[in-house]
Amino acid sequence: MGGIHLAHSPYHGAAVMSPIALSDTQLDIIMAAAKPLSPSDRDVFLRRVAAALASEPLLGDGLVARTCRQVFSEHWVAPELDPRVGVGKHGR
Numbered sequence: 001m002g003g004i005h006l007a008h009s010p011y012h013g014a015a016v017m018s019p020i021a022l023s024d025t026q027l028d029i030i031m032a033a034a035k036p037l038s039p040s041d042r043d044v045f046l047r048r049v050a051a052a053l054a055s056e057p058l059l060g061d062g063l064v065a066r067t068c069r070q071v072f073s074e075h076w077v078a079p080e081l082d083p084r085v086g087v088g089k090h091g092r
Helices: 024-034 039-054 061-075
Strands: none
Touching (some): 024 039
16 A cells, blocks of 8 residues: 655654744745854754744744844854964965
């Protein structure tokens, strides 16, 4: 008998969330907040933002932005800087 094999699904074992109704502006806020993160951190960031927003009864642009800032601060890893930056070409 045919059927869907969940073991092959990329979402196997993942918690299923209800869709969140976001305006275009709110979606832009979230995507802009995710952009500076490394690609490997974006999925976790987006899931955490969605989970935080799912518990809110009313979503406004300010709440979405505040939530993104809070979650972003938990995921941001500053890049390592070249210690030679700021040194003139003769100082290298």
